[in-house]
Amino acid sequence: MATAGRRVLMGRIVGLYGVQGWLKIESWSEPRTRIFDYQPWQLSVAPGEMVEMSGIKGRPQGKGLVCQLPQVDSREKAVAWVGKDIYVARESLPPPGKDEYYWVDLEGLEVTTTDGVVLGRVSHLFATGANDVVVVRDDERERLIPFIQGRYVHSVDLDGGRMVVDWDPEF
Structure with a gap:
Protein backbone atom coordinates (compact mmCIF):
# COMPACT_ATOMS: atom_id res chain seq x y z
CA MET A 1 0.00 0.00 0.00
CA SER A 92 9.05 10.82 7.13
CA LEU A 93 8.36 8.27 9.87
CA PRO A 94 10.74 5.36 10.45
CA PRO A 95 9.69 1.96 9.11
CA PRO A 96 7.65 -0.01 11.65
CA GLY A 97 9.20 -3.11 13.21
CA LYS A 98 8.16 -6.67 12.50
CA ASP A 99 4.44 -7.14 13.20
CA GLU A 100 4.08 -3.40 13.95
CA TYR A 101 1.88 -1.06 11.95
CA TYR A 102 1.06 2.60 11.77
CA TRP A 103 -2.68 3.00 12.13
CA VAL A 104 -2.80 5.17 9.01
CA ASP A 105 -1.41 2.21 7.02
CA LEU A 106 -4.23 -0.05 8.21
CA GLU A 107 -7.01 2.39 7.36
CA GLY A 108 -8.80 1.37 4.18
CA LEU A 109 -7.72 -2.29 4.23
CA GLU A 110 -10.37 -4.82 3.26
CA VAL A 111 -11.15 -7.08 6.22
CA THR A 112 -12.11 -10.71 5.66
CA THR A 113 -12.65 -13.60 8.04
CA THR A 114 -10.49 -16.72 8.00
CA ASP A 115 -13.42 -18.32 6.10
CA GLY A 116 -13.26 -15.63 3.38
CA VAL A 117 -16.33 -13.61 4.42
CA VAL A 118 -15.81 -9.91 3.64
CA LEU A 119 -16.62 -7.78 6.72
CA GLY A 120 -15.86 -4.37 5.23
CA ARG A 121 -12.94 -1.96 5.39
CA VAL A 122 -10.92 -0.55 8.26
CA SER A 123 -12.43 2.86 9.01
CA HIS A 124 -10.12 3.77 11.87
CA LEU A 125 -8.60 2.46 15.09
CA PHE A 126 -8.72 3.57 18.69
CA ALA A 127 -6.86 2.66 21.86
CA THR A 128 -8.37 1.18 24.97
CA GLY A 129 -6.68 0.32 28.24
CA ALA A 130 -6.37 -3.31 27.20
CA ASN A 131 -5.64 -3.18 23.45
CA ASP A 132 -6.21 -1.27 20.24
CA VAL A 133 -9.53 -1.76 18.44
CA VAL A 134 -10.10 -1.87 14.67
CA VAL A 135 -13.34 -0.28 13.47
CA VAL A 136 -14.55 -2.16 10.39
CA ARG A 137 -17.44 -0.75 8.36
CA ASP A 138 -19.44 -1.94 5.40
CA ASP A 139 -22.64 -0.54 3.89
CA GLU A 140 -24.79 -2.05 6.64
CA ARG A 141 -22.89 -2.13 9.90
CA GLU A 142 -19.88 -1.37 12.02
CA ARG A 143 -17.81 -3.97 13.84
CA LEU A 144 -15.28 -3.40 16.63
CA ILE A 145 -12.51 -6.00 16.49
CA PRO A 146 -9.69 -6.15 19.05
CA PHE A 147 -6.34 -5.71 17.30
CA ILE A 148 -4.71 -8.69 18.96
CA GLN A 149 -2.37 -10.40 16.53
CA GLY A 150 -2.57 -14.16 16.50
CA ARG A 151 -5.84 -14.34 18.42
CA TYR A 152 -8.15 -12.17 16.28
CA VAL A 153 -5.90 -10.65 13.62
CA HIS A 154 -4.33 -13.48 11.65
CA SER A 155 -2.59 -11.53 8.92
CA VAL A 156 -2.06 -8.06 7.56
CA ASP A 157 -1.06 -7.64 3.92
CA LEU A 158 -0.39 -3.95 3.33
CA ASP A 159 0.68 -4.47 -0.29
CA GLY A 160 -2.41 -6.56 -1.01
CA GLY A 161 -4.68 -4.19 0.94
CA ARG A 162 -6.14 -6.91 3.14
CA MET A 163 -6.46 -7.97 6.78
CA VAL A 164 -7.63 -11.47 7.76
CA VAL A 165 -9.38 -11.85 11.12
CA ASP A 166 -10.85 -14.69 13.16
CA TRP A 167 -14.21 -13.08 13.81
CA ASP A 168 -17.84 -14.19 13.69
CA PRO A 169 -19.51 -12.25 10.85
CA GLU A 170 -22.75 -12.17 12.85
CA PHE A 171 -21.09 -10.47 15.84
Whole structure:
Protein backbone atom coordinates (compact mmCIF):
# COMPACT_ATOMS: atom_id res chain seq x y z
CA MET A 1 0.00 0.00 0.00
CA ALA A 2 1.43 3.36 -0.97
CA THR A 3 2.26 5.80 1.81
CA ALA A 4 3.29 8.74 -0.38
CA GLY A 5 1.11 11.76 0.24
CA ARG A 6 -0.48 10.33 3.38
CA ARG A 7 -0.41 12.36 6.58
CA VAL A 8 -0.25 11.11 10.15
CA LEU A 9 -1.84 13.07 12.98
CA MET A 10 0.95 13.39 15.55
CA GLY A 11 -0.33 16.00 17.98
CA ARG A 12 -2.14 19.24 18.62
CA ILE A 13 -1.26 22.74 19.73
CA VAL A 14 -3.14 23.16 23.01
CA GLY A 15 -2.15 26.48 24.53
CA LEU A 16 0.18 29.42 24.95
CA TYR A 17 3.43 29.41 26.91
CA GLY A 18 5.06 32.67 27.91
CA VAL A 19 5.21 35.93 25.98
CA GLN A 20 7.76 35.09 23.27
CA GLY A 21 5.49 33.04 21.03
CA TRP A 22 6.02 29.59 22.52
CA LEU A 23 3.14 27.13 22.42
CA LYS A 24 2.10 24.13 24.52
CA ILE A 25 1.61 20.98 22.49
CA GLU A 26 0.20 17.52 22.99
CA SER A 27 2.27 14.80 21.28
CA TRP A 28 1.16 11.29 20.38
CA SER A 29 4.59 10.08 19.32
CA GLU A 30 6.53 7.60 21.42
CA PRO A 31 8.56 8.91 23.10
CA ARG A 32 6.55 12.11 23.03
CA THR A 33 9.59 14.34 22.32
CA ARG A 34 10.15 12.49 19.03
CA ILE A 35 7.53 14.76 17.44
CA PHE A 36 10.29 17.37 17.08
CA ASP A 37 12.33 14.93 14.94
CA TYR A 38 9.58 14.66 12.32
CA GLN A 39 9.71 17.84 10.30
CA PRO A 40 8.30 19.57 8.40
CA TRP A 41 5.03 19.76 10.28
CA GLN A 42 1.81 20.24 8.39
CA LEU A 43 -0.57 22.34 10.46
CA SER A 44 -4.29 22.43 9.73
CA VAL A 45 -5.42 26.02 9.35
CA ALA A 46 -8.85 25.40 7.82
CA PRO A 47 -10.77 22.36 6.59
CA GLY A 48 -8.64 20.89 3.81
CA GLU A 49 -6.00 23.62 4.12
CA MET A 50 -2.54 22.95 5.53
CA VAL A 51 0.53 25.10 6.17
CA GLU A 52 3.91 23.36 6.11
CA MET A 53 6.58 24.48 8.60
CA SER A 54 10.18 23.44 9.20
CA GLY A 55 12.66 24.63 11.80
CA ILE A 56 10.34 24.17 14.77
CA LYS A 57 12.13 24.39 18.10
CA GLY A 58 10.82 22.35 21.00
CA ARG A 59 11.55 20.97 24.44
CA PRO A 60 9.97 19.35 27.47
CA GLN A 61 8.58 21.88 29.92
CA GLY A 62 7.29 20.63 33.24
CA LYS A 63 4.92 17.74 32.53
CA GLY A 64 4.31 18.85 28.93
CA LEU A 65 6.02 19.98 25.76
CA VAL A 66 6.45 23.44 24.29
CA CYS A 67 7.48 24.57 20.83
CA GLN A 68 8.19 27.71 18.90
CA LEU A 69 7.13 27.96 15.29
CA PRO A 70 9.30 29.93 12.83
CA GLN A 71 8.45 33.65 12.71
CA VAL A 72 6.07 33.31 15.66
CA ASP A 73 7.86 35.50 18.20
CA SER A 74 5.05 36.98 20.28
CA ARG A 75 2.07 35.81 22.26
CA GLU A 76 -0.18 37.72 19.87
CA LYS A 77 1.12 35.78 16.85
CA ALA A 78 1.04 32.48 18.74
CA VAL A 79 -2.62 32.68 19.72
CA ALA A 80 -3.69 32.02 16.10
CA TRP A 81 -2.08 28.55 16.24
CA VAL A 82 -3.83 27.26 19.38
CA GLY A 83 -6.11 24.34 18.54
CA LYS A 84 -4.33 23.41 15.30
CA ASP A 85 -3.60 19.76 14.57
CA ILE A 86 -0.01 18.70 13.85
CA TYR A 87 0.50 16.26 10.97
CA VAL A 88 3.66 14.83 9.43
CA ALA A 89 4.15 13.07 6.12
CA ARG A 90 3.87 9.30 6.56
CA GLU A 91 7.08 8.75 4.59
CA SER A 92 9.05 10.82 7.13
CA LEU A 93 8.36 8.27 9.87
CA PRO A 94 10.74 5.36 10.45
CA PRO A 95 9.69 1.96 9.11
CA PRO A 96 7.65 -0.01 11.65
CA GLY A 97 9.20 -3.11 13.21
CA LYS A 98 8.16 -6.67 12.50
CA ASP A 99 4.44 -7.14 13.20
CA GLU A 100 4.08 -3.40 13.95
CA TYR A 101 1.88 -1.06 11.95
CA TYR A 102 1.06 2.60 11.77
CA TRP A 103 -2.68 3.00 12.13
CA VAL A 104 -2.80 5.17 9.01
CA ASP A 105 -1.41 2.21 7.02
CA LEU A 106 -4.23 -0.05 8.21
CA GLU A 107 -7.01 2.39 7.36
CA GLY A 108 -8.80 1.37 4.18
CA LEU A 109 -7.72 -2.29 4.23
CA GLU A 110 -10.37 -4.82 3.26
CA VAL A 111 -11.15 -7.08 6.22
CA THR A 112 -12.11 -10.71 5.66
CA THR A 113 -12.65 -13.60 8.04
CA THR A 114 -10.49 -16.72 8.00
CA ASP A 115 -13.42 -18.32 6.10
CA GLY A 116 -13.26 -15.63 3.38
CA VAL A 117 -16.33 -13.61 4.42
CA VAL A 118 -15.81 -9.91 3.64
CA LEU A 119 -16.62 -7.78 6.72
CA GLY A 120 -15.86 -4.37 5.23
CA ARG A 121 -12.94 -1.96 5.39
CA VAL A 122 -10.92 -0.55 8.26
CA SER A 123 -12.43 2.86 9.01
CA HIS A 124 -10.12 3.77 11.87
CA LEU A 125 -8.60 2.46 15.09
CA PHE A 126 -8.72 3.57 18.69
CA ALA A 127 -6.86 2.66 21.86
CA THR A 128 -8.37 1.18 24.97
CA GLY A 129 -6.68 0.32 28.24
CA ALA A 130 -6.37 -3.31 27.20
CA ASN A 131 -5.64 -3.18 23.45
CA ASP A 132 -6.21 -1.27 20.24
CA VAL A 133 -9.53 -1.76 18.44
CA VAL A 134 -10.10 -1.87 14.67
CA VAL A 135 -13.34 -0.28 13.47
CA VAL A 136 -14.55 -2.16 10.39
CA ARG A 137 -17.44 -0.75 8.36
CA ASP A 138 -19.44 -1.94 5.40
CA ASP A 139 -22.64 -0.54 3.89
CA GLU A 140 -24.79 -2.05 6.64
CA ARG A 141 -22.89 -2.13 9.90
CA GLU A 142 -19.88 -1.37 12.02
CA ARG A 143 -17.81 -3.97 13.84
CA LEU A 144 -15.28 -3.40 16.63
CA ILE A 145 -12.51 -6.00 16.49
CA PRO A 146 -9.69 -6.15 19.05
CA PHE A 147 -6.34 -5.71 17.30
CA ILE A 148 -4.71 -8.69 18.96
CA GLN A 149 -2.37 -10.40 16.53
CA GLY A 150 -2.57 -14.16 16.50
CA ARG A 151 -5.84 -14.34 18.42
CA TYR A 152 -8.15 -12.17 16.28
CA VAL A 153 -5.90 -10.65 13.62
CA HIS A 154 -4.33 -13.48 11.65
CA SER A 155 -2.59 -11.53 8.92
CA VAL A 156 -2.06 -8.06 7.56
CA ASP A 157 -1.06 -7.64 3.92
CA LEU A 158 -0.39 -3.95 3.33
CA ASP A 159 0.68 -4.47 -0.29
CA GLY A 160 -2.41 -6.56 -1.01
CA GLY A 161 -4.68 -4.19 0.94
CA ARG A 162 -6.14 -6.91 3.14
CA MET A 163 -6.46 -7.97 6.78
CA VAL A 164 -7.63 -11.47 7.76
CA VAL A 165 -9.38 -11.85 11.12
CA ASP A 166 -10.85 -14.69 13.16
CA TRP A 167 -14.21 -13.08 13.81
CA ASP A 168 -17.84 -14.19 13.69
CA PRO A 169 -19.51 -12.25 10.85
CA GLU A 170 -22.75 -12.17 12.85
CA PHE A 171 -21.09 -10.47 15.84
